[in-house]
Amino acid sequence: MLANNQEHSTSTAHAMGDTARGMLRVLALGDVCGEAGVKTITRAMPILRESYKPDLVVVNIENIGDGGRGVTRESFQAVQDIGIDVFSTGNHIWDFETDLSLFEEDERLLRPINYANKLPGKGSHIVTTSKGIRVGVINVQGLHHMASIGNPFDAIEQELIRMKDDVDLVVVDCHAELAEEKAALAFAFDGKISALWGTHTHIPTADERILPQGTGLLSDLGICGGVDGVIGFDGATSLDHAITHLPRRNEIVKKGRLVASGALFSIDITTARCVAIDPVALDVSFRSVS
Numbered sequence: 001m002l003a004n005n006q007e008h009s010t011s012t013a014h015a016m017g018d019t020a021r022g023m024l025r026v027l028a029l030g031d032v033c034g035e036a037g038v039k040t041i042t043r044a045m046p047i048l049r050e051s052y053k054p055d056l057v058v059v060n061i062e063n064i065g066d067g068g069r070g071v072t073r074e075s076f077q078a079v080q081d082i083g084i085d086v087f088s089t090g091n092h093i094w095d096f097e098t099d100l101s102l103f104e105e106d107e108r109l110l111r112p113i114n115y116a117n118k119l120p121g122k123g124s125h126i127v128t129t130s131k132g133i134r135v136g137v138i139n140v141q142g143l144h145h146m147a148s149i150g151n152p153f154d155a156i157e158q159e160l161i162r163m164k165d166d167v168d169l170v171v172v173d174c175h176a177e178l179a180e181e182k183a184a185l186a187f188a189f190d191g192k193i194s195a196l197w198g199t200h201t202h203i204p205t206a207d208e209r210i211l212p213q214g215t216g217l218l219s220d221l222g223i224c225g226g227v228d229g230v231i232g233f234d235g236a237t238s239l240d241h242a243i244t245h246l247p248r249r250n251e252i253v254k255k256g257r258l259v260a261s262g263a264l265f266s267i268d269i270t271t272a273r274c275v276a277i278d279p280v281a282l283d284v285s286f287r288s289v290s
């Protein structure tokens with residue numbers, strides 16, 4: 001069943017940044033992974049806001065809880081006041097550690113729209129930026145090597161119809177395993193959405209491109225967290241699991257570099273076409289929090 005009877009929520013973006021009129025700058029950052037991820041995003045956000053002056057910031061936090069599991073109240077509070085406008089998620093939002101009451105308290109926290117309607121949370125949010133542009137943010141999840149939930153093509157199509165009178169443009173966080181599925185979704189809605197970026201793999205891809213009708217595509221933003229383990233987790237634990245196939249509780253990587261990965265999508269406000277995609281990879285290993 002598609003999430004077609006959900007109400008989308010609205011809020012106003014942080015009135016920060018001083019960008020040129022006519023261009024909307026959307027900063028999207030990949031999965032914030034565990035304790036290292038919180039440290040990374042906390043250090044990175046002030047620097048990224050100053051450097052890129054985004055009009056809208058969307059960050060995927062499905063792994064922000066300790067150990068990379070779900071969204072705990074404590075971890076969510078840690079990223080409340082650092083300039084993030086919308087929090088997207090994915091399959092890990094349903095980990096036991098997630099505090100589901102957060103959905104009732106903060107409509108900026110999304111879960112993929114194509115999960116069952118009866119589950120908590122919403123899959124889209126509308127932000128009115130400081131320039132008065134109404135941006136619809138949709139969070140959707142792929143099907144390949146993922147849970148058998150609602151069809152993501154149908155879910156986006158229905159949500160675009162439902163949003164059309166309330167938004168000036170739409171961007172999509174597609175939480176999926178396969179680059180081909182993410183690209184197919186972007187092509188399906190080329191010209192109808194301004195950008196589609198991928199999350200979930202924790203590995204940034206270098207395939208940014210603008211499709212013929214103006215939709216910006218990047219298959220995966222990568223990770224915000226430790227990059228010297230295995231997709232944000234301790235290498236030894238991951239290796240042991242890979243060799244033995246015995247269950248192992250993942251541990252967040254504790255040593256090495258901390259990197260905030262994602263991309264800046266520049267969108268022409270008049271046409272809603274993406275005109276530039278700039279990859280972001282900020283190493284904050286040696287910067288102080290303050």
Ligand SMILES: [Fe+2]
Pocket residue numbers: 031062063090092200201202
């Ligand atoms: Fe993830």
Ligand SMILES: [Fe+2]
Pocket residue numbers: 062090091092175199200201
């Ligand atoms: Fe995921």
